[in-house]
Amino acid sequence: MNIMERYDVIFHELDLNVERTSTYISGSVTTLAKSKVFKLDTFMFQLHASLILDSVLGAKNQKLNFVRLTDVALVLLDSSYALDQFLQVKIYYHGTPPSGASAAIGNGFSNKASPTYANQITWSLSQPYSAYEWWPCKQSLQDKIDSVFISVTTDSTNKVGANGLLKSITSRPNGKSTYRWETRYKMNYYLVMVTVGQYTEYRAYAKPKQIADSILIQHYIYSNPKAYTNNVNSINATVPLLELFSDLYGLYPFYKEKYGHVMAPFSGGMEHQTMTSLGVMDFGIVAHELAHQWFGDNVTCATWKDIWLNEGFATYSEYLAAKYLTAASNTTTVLNSMFNDAKKSDGNVYVTDTTNVNRIFSSDITYNKGGSAIRVLHYLLGDSLFFKVCRQYQTQNANGNASTFDMNQLVNQLSGKNYNYFFSQWIYGNGIPSYTVKWNQIGSNFILAVEQSNTADPSNLFQLPLPFLIKSTAGDTTIYVQQGEAKNMYNFNIGRTINSIVFDNDNWILKYASLSKDATLSGIEDLFTNNGIRIQPNPASANVYVSGNNLLHAQVSLYDIQGRLCLSTILNGNGTLECSNLNRGVYIAIVKSCDGLVHKQKLVLE
Numbered sequence: 001m002n003i004m005e006r007y008d009v010i011f012h013e014l015d016l017n018v019e020r021t022s023t024y025i026s027g028s029v030t031t032l033a034k035s036k037v038f039k040l041d042t043f044m045f046q047l048h049a050s051l052i053l054d055s056v057l058g059a060k061n062q063k064l065n066f067v068r069l070t071d072v073a074l075v076l077l078d079s080s081y082a083l084d085q086f087l088q089v090k091i092y093y094h095g096t097p098p099s100g101a102s103a104a105i106g107n108g109f110s111n112k113a114s115p116t117y118a119n120q121i122t123w124s125l126s127q128p129y130s131a132y133e134w135w136p137c138k139q140s141l142q143d144k145i146d147s148v149f150i151s152v153t154t155d156s157t158n159k160v161g162a163n164g165l166l167k168s169i170t171s172r173p174n175g176k177s178t179y180r181w182e183t184r185y186k187m188n189y190y191l192v193m194v195t196v197g198q199y200t201e202y203r204a205y206a207k208p209k210q211i212a213d214s215i216l217i218q219h220y221i222y223s224n225p226k227a228y229t230n231n232v233n234s235i236n237a238t239v240p241l242l243e244l245f246s247d248l249y250g251l252y253p254f255y256k257e258k259y260g261h262v263m264a265p266f267s268g269g270m271e272h273q274t275m276t277s278l279g280v281m282d283f284g285i286v287a288h289e290l291a292h293q294w295f296g297d298n299v300t301c302a303t304w305k306d307i308w309l310n311e312g313f314a315t316y317s318e319y320l321a322a323k324y325l326t327a328a329s330n331t332t333t334v335l336n337s338m339f340n341d342a343k344k345s346d347g348n349v350y351v352t353d354t355t356n357v358n359r360i361f362s363s364d365i366t367y368n369k370g371g372s373a374i375r376v377l378h379y380l381l382g383d384s385l386f387f388k389v390c391r392q393y394q395t396q397n398a399n400g401n402a403s404t405f406d407m408n409q410l411v412n413q414l415s416g417k418n419y420n421y422f423f424s425q426w427i428y429g430n431g432i433p434s435y436t437v438k439w440n441q442i443g444s445n446f447i448l449a450v451e452q453s454n455t456a457d458p459s460n461l462f463q464l465p466l467p468f469l470i471k472s473t474a475g476d477t478t479i480y481v482q483q484g485e486a487k488n489m490y491n492f493n494i495g496r497t498i499n500s501i502v503f504d505n506d507n508w509i510l511k512y513a514s515l516s517k518d519a520t521l522s523g524i525e526d527l528f529t530n531n532g533i534r535i536q537p538n539p540a541s542a543n544v545y546v547s548g549n550n551l552l553h554a555q556v557s558l559y560d561i562q563g564r565l566c567l568s569t570i571l572n573g574n575g576t577l578e579c580s581n582l583n584r585g586v587y588i589a590i591v592k593s594c595d596g597l598v599h600k601q602k603l604v605l606e
């Protein structure tokens with residue numbers, strides 16, 4: 001593929017013939033490109049072997065020779081193009097695209113009747129590697145096309161949806177019309193789209209507060225009237241959603257053109273730039289695909305390894321949309337659904353095998369674990385900093401690409417802290433934290449013991465501040481403990497009687513958790529130094545025997561869990577402590593021998 005990196009795509013003009021009745025396609029694609037090398041004499045592009053390449057013309061309409069090698073073609077240019085020199089090729093082709101279901105959802109180019117509404121539709125869906133199945137192109141994530149014009153001639157009973165602005169509909173002989181769409185925003189090869197079918201158009205206007213003008217929302221809904229009535233709520237939700245995301249992430253990136261929906265009978269949605277294709281039209285999917293206009297289209301993942309930056313943010317945006325625009329009960333449902341699917345994940349969010357399309361678009365790993373990880377990042381950063389990161393990510397990478405590393409750098413830079421551990425634990429690392437939490441209250445002392453494990457990778461322990469809501473008749477309060485080890489024990493002087501505690505009351509953290517009150521928990525479970533000194537029996541009911549080396553003139557002290565001294569004595573060698581008149585409970589016993597050795601341990605009287 002390296003030969004294709006010798007040029008930069010500036011502009012495409014697609015001039016196609018497509019009907020709603022089959023996937024047969026014919027026409028031409030003109031490419032304007034700029035040489036990136038000192039001598040460019042060969043122009044390589046991708047086109048699936050099942051499509052017939054009719055001819056290739058140069059800028060002066062002269063025929064150029066070409067060779068096909070399976071799914072690519074090499075064109076011998078009319079001259080050698082110097083660095084930064086522009087060249088133009090026009091490729092005529094026709095045929096029936098393949099049906100190997102190699103795209104993220106189905107084929108690159110499909111035809112089917114909607115089972116619910118009967119409308120028969122021809123549509124494209126190129127992500128990640130299937131654009132070349134229906135048009136000659138360069139499938140490079142890094143080489144965004146500066147502008148694209150799309151003309152489609154079809155039966156006049158059809159409408160054609162595509163990217164950008166609809167510039168004209170021109171009547172042709174034999175009952176045909178040509179729809180001409182133009183976009184002048186940079187766009188990835190996989191976001192170029194056409195959809196052909198019988199549609200009714202509905203228009204609305206969104207009004208984000210950053211601009212005085214309004215933004216056209218153009219819906220191409222199946223001409224069957226039931227398609228409108230069944231989806232009217234989602235159609236109407238598009239305006240407030242676009243305004244919400246403009247608030248959260250910055251102004252809708254393609255505000256000079258439009259945002260659109262076009263229906264096609266596939267399962268799901270596809271965030272084609274300025275014209276999303278929708279097989280399903282519920283609130284969540286409308287929010288998801290719209291959020292992609294920021295995360296995916298304006299800023300595209302640098303490589304398919306970084307796809308969580310597209311899909312994780314779009315999935316988390318479904319939650320944010322629910323939170324800001326729907327009832328609390330629905331928000332909880334959306335959040336739990338994301339967490340539950342993330343719990344089925346097995347694998348690192350960061351993709352290592354980009355040849356596996358199913359893995360790239362794994363719902364459990366890329367979408368839901370990715371979205372859940374972003375929720376943890378939101379929790380770590382807090383609202384203000386999290387959305388600042390989102391907006392800065394959009395502006396500094398606008399019309400371009402960003403990698404996981406770029407996001408990590410941005411988070412570090414804007415927070416002034418090092419969040420590399422978050423990326424290594426949640427994005428590059430595998431597994432989900434599982435917590436066993438026990439708590440107890442002794443006097444005013446609140447004791448919390450937290451054990452964590454990782455469901456998939458024991459070496460990947462999560463470093464997080466864990467929130468606990470403490471409920472008491474004196475009022476509720478939230479305390480945070482920093483958990484980084486497999487086992488952590490915390491002691492707080494709480495000064496109130498605790499009725500109950502709730503771990504992660506706002507459901508920030510993707511996790512498994514169990515929580516219980518443990519009356520035997522003292523907070524000093526791990527306390528044990530030895531230095532050859534023993535205190536036995538433990539637990540004890542009455543007398544305790546202290547033995548060891550050099551206990552002559554040794555000082556023995558017993559403190560209760562509140563830190564009060566309850567017994568103090570000097571030993572004359574091995575000896576006995578009379579404990580029967582002390583309260584039953586947990587004590588810290590400290591023995592200091594005359595030569596300076598110290599022994600501390602937990603002692604339970606029962």
Ligand SMILES: [Zn+2]
Pocket residue numbers: 271288289292310311314
């Ligand atoms: Zn998506």
